[in-house]
Amino acid sequence: MEYGTSWVGATAKQISRAVRRGDAPATQVVADHLEQISISDPSLHAFRVVRGGEALSEAEKVDDQEDLAGLPLAGVPVAVKENTAVAGLPTWSGSAAVRSAAVAEEDHEVVRRLRGAGAVVVGVTRMPEMGLWATTDDESGATRNPWNLDHTPGGSSGGSAAAVAAGLVPIAQGNDGLGSIRIPAACCGLVGLKPGRGVVPCRLGVNDWFGLAENGVLTTTVADSVLGFSVLAGRPPAKLVEPSKLRIGVSTRSPVVGIKPDEANLSAVTTASKLLVQAGHDTVATEPRYPNALGIGVLATWFASAAIEADSLDDLSALQPRTRRHIQLGRVARRSGLVRQAQRDGWRERSINFFSDKSVDLLLMPALAAAPPPATSYSDTSWRDNMSVNMRYAPYAAPWNVAGLPAIVFPVGLRPDGLPLAVQLVGPPDSELLLLAVAGQFEVLNPWQRHAFV
Template sequence: MTSWAGRSAAEIAAAVREKRTTPREVVAEHLARIERLDGRVGAFRTVRAEAALAEADEVAARPDLAELPLAGVPVAVKDNLAVRGESTRVGTAATPDTPAADDHVTVARLRAAGAVVVGLTNVPELCVFGTTEGVYGTARNPWDTSRTAGGSSGGSAAAVAAGMVPIALGNDGMGSLRIPAANCGLVTVKPGHGVVPAGISDGDWFGMSENGPLATTVEDVRLMLSVLADTEVAREEEPPARTIAVSVRSPLAGTAVGKPYVTATREAAELLAGAGHRVRRADPPYPLSLGVTALRHWTAGTAVDAAGLDPRLLARRTRVHAAVGRRFVNGVRTGEARERLRRRMEPFFTEHDVLLTPALARRSPQAGPWHERGWLRNVLANTTYSPMTPPWNLTGWPAMAVPFGTLPSGAPCAVQLVGRPGSEAALLDLAEQLERLRPWQRTAGLD
């Protein structure tokens, strides 16, 4: 019997469309893998085993099966997006355990394309932090289960990296797709503002949060992004030469980037230069105030999300984060700081098509009860290891995490690609070149 766990979404969908397998067979195999491995990984808050098998049979019976881009593909959904018939807990006991009446628009688009939702994945409380743990469990990095998968889309990333699903849906407000993708050896893209419907919590963290795919191949990211955006993200057969700026400087003053991530970035730059791109060292004009700006937006977004929830049911780190942010909400809501940052960065991206940076500054923290630890300790842990992602949520421009090389521990390393608005296809083309020139192991060997 053909094994479908570990196959790409594109491979699975093609096999289902051609009737070389059935959606039920594919989904059942992935559910069995979840049952076997998730006790060690902690990716899922809830698994929809019975419902997923029934939905797989519905996909098989669809008259348009031969045209479905994600025919029979199992998908995991981050637990801050509504899935019809399931509660949306956002990692906290403070939210109601009430089944959603309708799917979030991104979930609806995945289902319309033939995907089958097998479960909802773990997140840190209110999706605040770059580690994933809380009352529903701890999401661990399948490559090194002593380490966190990252956050806040940590459960989604862990599920894909462990081969429990080929693709997963997450979102990114300060790096929440790119951080866990970089930790777990996955490809992801945070789309530019407006490319994919958002509708994440109350106000999308002032428009900074974007929904996006997590996958093991660039082809699957392109496929899933096309479904989520409801428009084809085309691949160029012969991508043009790009002007690529390479920077290993941290955007946040006082935060250093570790040697493995610096080395990965420089080696990726050499490969792209060898492929014909115009590659040069150049640092974006990050303002010294960027750290303060990021902290104000990060905490203010939590203040909005926590409003109306019973504070007695929230972890102390969440309560403090929200309390700090309440004083900034009105100022952040104007968007003036974000507009100033965009204006400051625009000349740099006029001169350069793409920015290449490390995806992280260092490996992820140890997995553990971070939700029981102090607020300042959490903030310092997050900013120390993941300072590279927030600027591009503040600007609203597209950014990717792409696996590249390995850390001394053997876990994956990664680089980040950033582009101007509308450059998602160009970023994917570059990521595809890196994938071809330096292939990566797609899933962790947990069996």
């Protein structure tokens, strides 16, 4: 790509390389993306706030630096999820109950690292209230999937996923407490890595959802995911190494009793299995055993996380009815002793041992069980309806938050209706780069369409 053409659609690596070499000014790159946001976001509702003038000023500061060699994201426009502090803005967390929150005086650590790498924050993206749901909407409307505006981009990092899939930014920050990076990645045909516990600073809310939450990025390529992960982890940009022959377990069993993947998601696992063999790996059918107590513990922790966050609010009446119900159940779960660190520790140990006991290096499974649901006002519907929608289409992510293990979602094709299809790979601790390397093999063998331009 040469300067003089729009930089919309370029990868983060392409942009940063061009800016570092002086082939394109950061101001032009950012201006191109701000223009695209103004064109596309009215139909997507991906952004809560766009930092037009501020972003251009920050881009000018990048251009003014004499030495850009040490900036792996030089001039790259990025978006930040609205529950992550950006200096000069309130941290809304998707809720009208905190719209009057104080302006953040400093960036969250992951935002600081992005900016320190030369990235320019063009805006903050929408999420469901308190990050509780796998769909993204509020009283102002629903965020929509660029591949089909009638469907959700997922949640809770739905705005970030929609922005990347539409080419409004090449990379966006998100966080994942029970699947909130991986579910939107699957819905929008993106690469979404949830790092393992403690690899990237989290520091969200009161207690990081009892340690279940992790920060990460959404991208259109594995190379950009590697770059974003390296920056957030405070590491030099990693270079992937071609993995040696792996033994990869394949599972389609849903962690939620009674939920089964549809034919399209089963076919995605079949396709992925064949590609793994083509890449030189061995696959073996193996099913993790999800104990009933795990499901109860996940629900209790989900509810209790909402209750703890709500303790800092003076007036709960501004919260959505579904959220208030979640909080009520969370208070019951805490009083009843259903939120247990020992149980979470036990599942983590069991999950780590699974890889050695079954002699597998990674575990492959569906990313979703069904198509992304319609984009509608779930915030106006009952708590029960929200629970049903969330659990029926996205049951595969949560166990790996409880285990604190790294997991990645990436595209493998399209559904018959034209929406993206994806699979999930899970690995033992410290396997982030291995997961990315295997995803990179998929990208070479089965290239995916990177954007759904609106």
